[in-house]
Amino acid sequence: MTSDDPLEPLVDVLVRTTFEVTGVLTRLAATHDLSLTQVRVLGILRDRRGRVTDLAAYLGLDKSTMSGLVDRAERRGLVARDKNPHDRRAVDVYLTPAGAELTRRAYLEVRRELAPLLERLPADDRSRLVGLLETFLGPEPDTDRAP
Amino acid sequence: MTSDDPLEPLVDVLVRTTFEVTGVLTRLAATHDLSLTQVRVLGILRDRRGRVTDLAAYLGLDKSTMSGLVDRAERRGLVARDKNPHDRRAVDVYLTPAGAELTRRAYLEVRRELAPLLERLPADDRSRLVGLLETFLGPEPDTDRAP
DNA sequence: AGAAATGGTGTGGATTACCAACTACTCCAG
DNA sequence: CTGGAGTAGTTGGTAATCCACACCATTTCT
Numbered sequence: 307m308t309s310d311d312p313l314e315p316l317v318d319v320l321v322r323t324t325f326e327v328t329g330v331l332t333r334l335a336a337t338h339d340l341s342l343t344q345v346r347v348l349g350i351l352r353d354r355r356g357r358v359t360d361l362a363a364y365l366g367l368d369k370s371t372m373s374g375l376v377d378r379a380e381r382r383g384l385v386a387r388d389k390n391p392h393d394r395r396a397v398d399v400y401l402t403p404a405g406a407e408l409t410r411r412a413y414l415e416v417r418r419e420l421a422p423l424l425e426r427l428p429a430d431d432r433s434r435l436v437g438l439l440e441t442f443l444g445p446e447p448d449t450d451r452a453p
Numbered sequence: 454m455t456s457d458d459p460l461e462p463l464v465d466v467l468v469r470t471t472f473e474v475t476g477v478l479t480r481l482a483a484t485h486d487l488s489l490t491q492v493r494v495l496g497i498l499r500d501r502r503g504r505v506t507d508l509a510a511y512l513g514l515d516k517s518t519m520s521g522l523v524d525r526a527e528r529r530g531l532v533a534r535d536k537n538p539h540d541r542r543a544v545d546v547y548l549t550p551a552g553a554e555l556t557r558r559a560y561l562e563v564r565r566e567l568a569p570l571l572e573r574l575p576a577d578d579r580s581r582l583v584g585l586l587e588t589f590l591g592p593e594p595d596t597d598r599a600p
Numbered sequence: 601a602g603a604a605a606t607g608g609t610g611t612g613g614a615t616t617a618c619c620a621a622c623t624a625c626t627c628c629a630g
Numbered sequence: 631c632t633g634g635a636g637t638a639g640t641t642g643g644t645a646a647t648c649c650a651c652a653c654c655a656t657t658t659c660t
Contacts (some may be wrong), residue, residue, distance in 0.1 A: 316571055316579050317564050319586040324474040325493060326590060327467060331511050336513075341648090343616070346472060359638060371617050373640055379614080395625045395638040417464050424463055426588050432463050435585045439466040441573050442582075443473060448524045488617090488646070506607060518648050520609055525646080542607040542656045606657070616647070626637075 330419050338412060343367075347375055348401065348409045349383065372432035384408060479562065485559060490514075494522055495548065495556045502547035530557060585593050 328342065335345045346365055350356060356364070362372035376399050379385045384405035390396035401409060424432060475489065482492045493512055497503060500532045503511070509519035523546050531552035537543035548556065571579060 310577075311564070313564060313568060313571055313579075315583050317560075317567055319583050319590065320470075320474055320567065320571075321478070321496070321563065322590055322651095323586050324468075324471045324478070325496070327471040328475060331468070331471070333513050341615070349468065349472070357638075358640095361604090364482050365472075368618055370619080370641080372519075374616075377640095378657065383474055390638095395636080411606075413464075416468065417458070417460060420464055420467065421460060423589050423591065424460055424467075426591065427585060431585055431588075432460075434581070435466050435589075436466050438574060438582045438585070439470050441578075442568065442570055443469055444464065444573065451637065483618095490647070504607075505609090512648090514609065515649055517610080517650085521647075526608095537607095540607080540657075544608065602660090604657100604659070607655085608653100610653080611651085613650095614648085617645085619643090620641105621643105622639100622641080624638085624640105625640105626635100628635080629633090630631100 327420070331416065334415050334419060335414075338351070338408065340412075343375060344379060345412065347372075347379065348384065348405060351399065351401045351405070352409050352413075355388075355398045357390065357396045357398060359396075361399060377450070378398065472568070478563065481559065481566060484562075485555065487559075490522060491526060492559065494526065495531065495552060495559070498546065498552070498574050499545045499556055501562075502535075504537065504543050504545060506543075508546060526552070544552045 331345055332342045335342055340348075343365070343416075347361060350364055351360060358372050358376060359369050362369040365372070367375075376385060376387065380387065383402055385399050385400050388398045388400070391400050427435065478492055479489045482489055485496075490512070494508060497508060497511055505519050505523060506516050508523075509516040512519070514522075523532060523534065527534060530549055532546050533549050535545045535547065537545050574582065
């Protein structure tokens with residue numbers, strides 16, 4: 307009775323899911339002395355390199371924020387910068403081997419943490435959920451394999 | 454070939470969804486001069502009052518952090534504190550009418566922002582998704598209506 | 601009653617985040 | 631092919647976030 311919005315339950319459960327997963331990620335990140343934002347950066351870089359501005363846009367942050375983020379991650383040896391050969395203003399950021407390794411380990415921990423929850427779903431529901439969420443997310447922005 | 458983990462696609466899409474929704478929430482929150490954390494606090498208080506420590510635990514934050522968060526929200530008139538009558542150490546935090554109104558408006562904006570994405574799903578897929586995510590989240594912790 | 605535990609606040613320091621200003625570079629118009 | 635507009639990134643300044651730690655007040659255990 308509070309509302310007859312047919313979308314409300316979905317929005318609600320989506321936001322609750324987001325907060326739940328965010329909580330898991332934040333907690334896990336803290337055990338590696340990482341912030342959630344740093345984890346997000348590492349997550350993006352897991353399978354592509356990217357310019358500072360692109361990373362910032364992707365996370366909805368100011369480019370100066372991203373600059374500092376990359377600074378600190380670089381100081382810790384997790385990422386590195388390369389001058390972009392095609393545009394000498396631009397800087398490409400990518401994971402170092404250490405950063406990739408940390409990202410991999412962190413993923414395994416996230417997986418371990420989420421697995422008990424995910425296993426509440428029967429196997430075919432799990433793949434259904436993947437399909438639904440992928441539809442929701444839409445096509446990936448193709449950040450790397452452009453011509 | 455990167456991995457034969459059957460859970461990986463699900464973990465992956467779940468985290469991507471989380472980041473996507475987090476992005477929307479962060480962007481929207483900023484238009485009201487709110488941080489994501491403040492939105493999370495308001496979200497919890499939407500349907501219950503809570504002690505500082507409980508709120509902190511719920512969000513995985515230190516209680517001193519929550520204290521400051523409540524301070525600033527209180528200064529803006531969004532929440533208020535009451536001494537808990539049963540435990541004089543404890544402080545209950547709850548939304549003011551202004552806070553509740555802001556929370557309601559913010560929800561509508563989130564809804565408006567997510568609707569185009571959610572409408573990519575046919576109606577019966579939407580309700581299926583609700584069911585799946587609710588199973589994933591499990592039963593609510595019943596924070597308020599305990600005896 | 602006294603000791604241990606719990607709830608909340610305050611301080612100090614690192615991080616996150618914005619904005620504005622600046623440098624270096626690219627791209628376009630003329 | 632040059633001048634100016636626009637773009638990429640960094641830096642500096644300020645506010646908010648967040649933790650660790652120390653500190654009271656109150657409750658609970660012994």
